[in-house]
Amino acid sequence: MSLHVVLVHPEIHWNTGNAGRTGLATGATLHLIEPLGFSLDEREVKRAGLDYWEHVDVHVWPSWEASEAVLPTHQRFADRFVTMPMHSPRVRSLNLSSSVAIAVYEVLRQMREAER
Secondary structure (H helix, E strand, O other): OOOEEEEEOOOOHHHHHHHHHHHHHHOOEEEEEOOOOOOOOHHHHHHOOOOOHHHOOEEEEOOHHHHHOOOOOOHHHHHHOOOOOOOOOOOOOOOHHHHHHHHHHHHHHHHHHHHO
C-alpha cells in the first residue's frame, strides 16, 4: 500500500519542507494543493535549506478537484484516516509538520501490525 500526504493550501515553507523530509524518510508521496504560500522554484528551495527536496516525491496540484481525479476519495478510504485527539481545550491546533509525522508513523505502525 502506498502512503500519501496531502497538504491543502500550505502557507509555511518550513512546515512543508519538514513534511517533505518525513515523506522522503518513509517513502510517502507529498501532494500540495495550490495556492501555496511560498515558491517552489529552485532558488527559493535552496535558500530555504531544503537540500533534499529534489529527492522528495512531490506533486503539486492546481486545485483539490484536480488531485481528486488521481487520489483516492475520502469516503472510499474513510477507514484509513488517522485522528489525533487533543485533550486540552486550550490547544487550538498542532504544528502541521509534527502532525504529518505523527500520522505517517502511525499508519506505518498499523501497516506493520497488519502484516504480522
